[in-house]
Amino acid sequence: MKVHILKNEAAVALAVATRVTRLLAERPSAVLGLPTGNTPVRLYAELRRRHRLGKIDFSKASTFNLDEFWGLPWTHPASYRAFMEEHLFQHVNLAPRRIHFLNGMAKSAAAECAGYEAAIQRAGGLDLMILGIGTNGHIGFNEPAPSLTADTHLARLAPATRRSNAYLFDGRQGAVPPTALSMGAGTILRSRAVILMATGASKAGAVRAAVHGQVTSRMPASLLQLHRDVELVLDQAAAGGLR
Numbered sequence: 747m748k749v750h751i752l753k754n755e756a757a758v759a760l761a762v763a764t765r766v767t768r769l770l771a772e773r774p775s776a777v778l779g780l781p782t783g784n785t786p787v788r789l790y791a792e793l794r795r796r797h798r799l800g801k802i803d804f805s806k807a808s809t810f811n812l813d814e815f816w817g818l819p820w821t822h823p824a825s826y827r828a829f830m831e832e833h834l835f836q837h838v839n840l841a842p843r844r845i846h847f848l849n850g851m852a853k854s855a856a857a858e859c860a861g862y863e864a865a866i867q868r869a870g871g872l873d874l875m876i877l878g879i880g881t882n883g884h885i886g887f888n889e890p891a892p893s894l895t896a897d898t899h900l901a902r903l904a905p906a907t908r909r910s911n912a913y914l915f916d917g918r919q920g921a922v923p924p925t926a927l928s929m930g931a932g933t934i935l936r937s938r939a940v941i942l943m944a945t946g947a948s949k950a951g952a953v954r955a956a957v958h959g960q961v962t963s964r965m966p967a968s969l970l971q972l973h974r975d976v977e978l979v980l981d982q983a984a985a986g987g988l989r
């Protein structure tokens with residue numbers, strides 16, 4: 747794992763935006779895996795800014811978002827789709843047909859997940875998966891557990907994860923859906939390159955365990971140690987536990 751420790755959140759966002767800008771300049775039809783959450787907010791702001799200035803072109807790119815709450819329609823303000831519309835999709839020239847999202851209202855979760863895996867394959871696989879990390883080490887909604895599911899699946903949220911997503915539901919943890927659709931650990935590891943962004947002291951323990959700890963399903967981010975092209979882009983606070 748390559749670890750970059752930068753001064754602050756703003757520097758993390760700039761570094762990852764530059765990586766995306768370079769990728770799309772070299773390969774305009776690149777396939778991106780995208781995260782939601784607080785961590786990438788500044789990244790998306792920077793991508794919007796660069797797009798306004800004509801410095802990045804998404805017209806041939808494809809995107810696949812990492813996860814979505816099960817049971818929420820895209821029109822729900824707390825859905826991850828709504829987040830992406832607000833922070834990126836409405837502001838850049840992505841072709842709507844190349845924006846891929848898990849549908850939390852699908853009739854069958856199994857069919858939705860299988861269809862998503864097939865769509866990723868048809869697109870040629872992910873070129874770059876950008877991830878955040880949960881305070882408990884989850885990636886996407888792959889929660890610490892005795893075993894993990896490789897492919898996109900319906901996942902049960904850990905109490906800590908429902909707590910940290912409560913801000914999307916006016917602070918009401920009970921309103922956070924108990925399950926979500928998520929790319930699996932295998933979906934993520936099949937991406938040709940992976941970037942994990944982490945900022946703030948609350949992530950320091952998970953980052954430390956992911957980098958220095960054993961590879962275990964009890965710390966899902968530790969599985970990234972198995973991938974040959976992973977970069978962690980951290981601010982100083984998130985890197986606080988590293989040796």
Ligand code: GLP
Binds near residue numbers: 782812
């Ligand atoms: C959420 C999402 C993850 C995200 C993580 C961290 O529950 N399912 O995809 O990376 O938690 O979120 P944040 O960036 O807000 O800390």
